[in-house]
Amino acid sequence: xxxxxxxxxxxxxxxxxxxxxxxxxxxxxxxxxxxxxxxxxxxxxxxxxxxxxxxxxxxxxxxxxxx
Numbered sequence: 001x002x003x004x005x006x007x008x009x010x011x012x013x014x015x016x017x018x019x020x021x022x023x024x025x026x027x028x029x030x031x032x033x034x035x036x037x038x039x040x041x042x043x044x045x046x047x048x049x050x051x052x053x054x055x056x057x058x059x060x061x062x063x064x065x066x067x
Contacts, residue, residue, distance in 0.1 A: 017045075018040055021043040021044060022039050022040050022043070024043040024044075025040055025042040025043035026039050026042075027040075033056065034056050037055050037056055
């Protein structure tokens with residue numbers, strides 16, 4: 001069994017990785033999503049230094065659509 005076996009396990013591992021990188025990058029769960037994604041990216045989530053900007057834009061669009 002791989003630690004990535006199944007959708008639920010993939011989400012769990014992804015969330016744990018996000019939390020660890022968020023802390024390493026200097027942010028907390030109580031910070032704005034923009035600060036969290038910037039910290040995660042700074043700590044090594046993606047090779048694209050602007051990854052967090054695109055993610056933040058998607059969060060804003062979803063937030064607007066949901067109301």
